[in-house]
Amino acid sequence: MIISVSWKNVWRNKKRSLIVICAVLLGTIAGVFTSGLMKGWVQQRIDSVIYTEMSHLKIHHSDYLLNEEMKYTVPQPEKIEKYLETNPEVKAFSRRIKIMTMANTSRGNTGLKLNGINLEEEKAVSDVWKKIVPGGGTYLSKDTRNPIVISSKTAEQLRIKNYKINTEVIDSLARLDVPDPTIEKLKSIEDIRFKTNKLFKKELGKLLTKKEIKEYGKAIVDASVHYRLRNKIVFTFTDAHGKMVYQTFRVCGIFKTQNTMFDQMNAFVLRDDIASLAGFSDTDYHEIALITSDDIDIDELKTTIKADYPELSVHTWKDLAPDAAMMSEFMGIWYAMIMGIILFALAFGIINTMLMAILERVKELGMLMAIGMNKKRVFSMIMYETVFLTLVGAVAGMGIGALLIVITGHTGLDFSSVSEGLEAIGYSAIIFPEIDAGFFFLVTLLVVLTGILASIIPARKALKLNPVEAIRTE
């Protein structure tokens, strides 16, 4: 009965209650959506760390990570490989040779880490093969001689990426609904090749208005990229015995992950194309990267492997990308903090509304106390009322927030305008917000808690009333 009276009391002054409910609603939407955005953002980073860059666990010679020296290959590889093959917790593993090289083309040079991989093994562990950019050729295959996959960023550094407007580009831009007058302007630079992004953008800046650049600039730049596939790159490095060697590879594919740093560092070649030249035998590897089955405690697996193979160093992705690990661990606290701050701010509005409600009802409260409603019941009545007031907005807010997350989780939110900054620190520019049920449990808990806390001041005010005086108030 007291609960039902409280619920009815919420709707006594509809306008006032609705204002507070709207505030709670908007606050909750903001909190839920921000949390979803952050979770999506961090989850994408973690997925990228695990499935593109790091894998779950990496095994090296115990000294390898200190200086990444060529001679530190995994000792007794057959033993550990056999162990990994038979361990049901290990889903897949990939063995890699890693060589620091200097890459040269006729136009540019850069330092690169060559990853010598076995095609099928690598595809099961890292999804770089899925990250080939449009117009960027194909991933490694055994059909071509000495193929190499480099990143779009590296292609730019080696100047094997250029920008050109041609008929194909014009056709594709027309399909993207770029208006004819803009396309007409672009025709004046048709078939002219621009060597860098900067030069091309500068030219576009001269041709187009600011508004056109803002609206279509990115699409035009993206469509105009051309890679010089089959271009030769010469790699210089010291082999396992300290001798300088050279090897030529031909670009077969260009990849782009969400982490510019990773892209800048890594290139992929077939192990067989480089192993013998670098002076390694068939069983020599620098690194074994592995993906575990779902729901495995990777720290436990790490400890097990380390105990059985003390001569190896074993690292989880959390060890190797501590920033992402920290984000993942602190996610729960982040949510609670965001929601906590929002609800704390809202609590003041709620307290104010409830105080007004109490002041309006002094006479009635006096009557209730007079006829025999005890303090505990008066307190509960006001507390329930406050909790309801908070909960209505919060439940609606959670619903709308969740809906927004589901929608944007499908479409993704494009932060391309700041993408260079985000990708430089390894975070994707397109964020797919996501959320889990536990979060809603947390929010509900926080909301109820806020309601209870916000009810204390108004309830105390009510309890201090003297029934005799309260009844006489007009």
Next chain:
Amino acid sequence: MSVIEIKNLVKIYNGSAVQVTAVNGVDLTIEEGEFTAIVGPSGSGKTTLLNMIGGLDSPTSGTIVVDNTDLSTLNKKQLVDYRLHNIGFVFQAYNLIPVLTAKENVSFIMELQGTKKDILTQRTKNILENVGLGDRLNSRPNQLSGGQQQRVAVARALASKPKFVIADEPTANLDSKSTENLLDIMEELNRKENITFIFSTHDQRVVKKARRVIVLEDGKIVKDERRK
């Protein structure tokens, strides 16, 4: 059998400048089934006396014994319980809960008492029928006239099966027709069900109906008249 026994009751209010003696040595016994009006000019101490009988205010000295319980021995919490189980209140301004229907206003107090649902529903209906509101069970206070609201208030006061009903100027806000109607209902309840009523009033219509009239002046009983 006496329901209320009051001995040498004194209430002094300590104002900032002056001391006000609101009730000054009242001795009074109320018998079961009495229909009593306490009358007197403003400031004579009627309401103070009723508040003390109702356990809402505590005396400066003297005792109030209700059904062998000395109210001065009860703490605040026990007093709330005492009011809930022993006294029905009717106020001048009806004081119903605006968000509840007539039916809910009446059953609310029984819920506070912990009455079982089926008994409560039946009793609520009976009582509201007794006060002539059998057809307005689901009306909210703002859909009822002043007289009807005060009848709901009477029904609420009776719902808790109190030992007596205290009504502080119950007719002050009512027109004469409603007043008469309300008084008839209360009188009938008094006669049929032997319910003890104590009113404070200025209203001559109430005084006329009362079977015992106590006149207060300056906190003292100056006249105590029983009628047939």
